[in-house]
Amino acid sequence: MLQFLRITDAATPAFKQAWQLYEEAFPPEERRLLLQQQRLLQEPHYQFKIILVDNSFVGLFCTWQFPLFSFLEHFAINPSCRGRGVGAAALRLWVEQAALPLVLEVELPETETAKRRVKFYQRAGFYLNEHNYLQPPYSPEKSWVPLQIMSYPQLLEKLDFERTVQIIYRQVYQLNSYKPN
Numbered sequence: 001m002l003q004f005l006r007i008t009d010a011a012t013p014a015f016k017q018a019w020q021l022y023e024e025a026f027p028p029e030e031r032r033l034l035l036q037q038q039r040l041l042q043e044p045h046y047q048f049k050i051i052l053v054d055n056s057f058v059g060l061f062c063t064w065q066f067p068l069f070s071f072l073e074h075f076a077i078n079p080s081c082r083g084r085g086v087g088a089a090a091l092r093l094w095v096e097q098a099a100l101p102l103v104l105e106v107e108l109p110e111t112e113t114a115k116r117r118v119k120f121y122q123r124a125g126f127y128l129n130e131h132n133y134l135q136p137p138y139s140p141e142k143s144w145v146p147l148q149i150m151s152y153p154q155l156l157e158k159l160d161f162e163r164t165v166q167i168i169y170r171q172v173y174q175l176n177s178y179k180p181n
Contacts, residue, residue, distance in 0.1 A: 002089050004049040004061055010038040018050045018060040025076035029142045036138065045171060051077070051090050058086050061094065066167055070094075072104035073172060091124045095152060102126070102152040103164055105135055109148075118150070126150040131161045136173040 007015045022031060032040070040046050045066060051059035059077040063070055072094070077087045095102065106121065106128070107114040118128055128150050135145040149161065156164060169175040 002051065002053050002086070002093060004090075004093070005052055007048045007050060008041050010034075010041060014050050014057065015041075015048070017057050018048070021060055021076050021078055022074065024079075026074065029137070029145050030135065031074070032138050051086070053081075053086060059090060061090060063094070064168075064172055066100075066171065068167070069101045069103055069164060070098055071168055071172065072102065075104070087120070088124065091121070095124060098152075101154075103156075103168075104150050105133070105147040106150055107148075108146055121150050124152070126152045127155040129156050129161055131156070131158060133165065136169060136175055138173075 005014065007018065009015065010019075019034065019037070022037075037048070041048055045064050047063050047065065049061045049063070050057055051061055057078065058081045060074065061072070062074040063072050075087075075091070077090070104121065104126070106118055109115045109118045109128070122128065128148055131149065133147055133149050135147045137143055137145075149156070149164070151164075
């Protein structure tokens with residue numbers, strides 16, 4: 001049985017296991033520092049969840065819940081569990097539990113890995129929005145990262161896209177303004 005378990009304390013063994021996967025799965029420019037992550041665990045809009053299958057750790061799922069949509073910030077499956085449908089099942093569970101539209105960031109589909117990732121989300125019903133998007137840096141020494149936004153259950157019109165990005169920039173990345181590219 002697949003389930004999500006919210007982690008609110010970085011001192012737990014479950015968080016330590018998930019953090020190791022987080023650091024392995026995401027490049028430095030696409031992840032927070034440990035101290036930043038620890039501070040977020042009590043943030044009411046943010047949920048750092050581990051994914052369990054039959055009570056065994058298989059991945060992590062970090063989301064933000066906003067009034068207009070839910071944002072999937074990080075999602076990773078343990079390498080030993082990939083290719084078994086666990087990621088698709090976890091994504092399907094998130095979609096089924098959501099009462100709001102869903103959005104997430106993906107790498108530009110310029111490499112085979114990035115193209116496979118986009119297709120993975122498309123199979124779950126997500127749409128790749130063509131509007132320009134840059135992920136803000138998680139800290140001053142990091143760079144902006146060109147990514148794209150995927151949305152469910154439909155593409156975002158330009159105004160909805162800009163409104164969505166404004167919320168992500170302000171709440172997730174702590175920026176005061178969004179200027180369209």
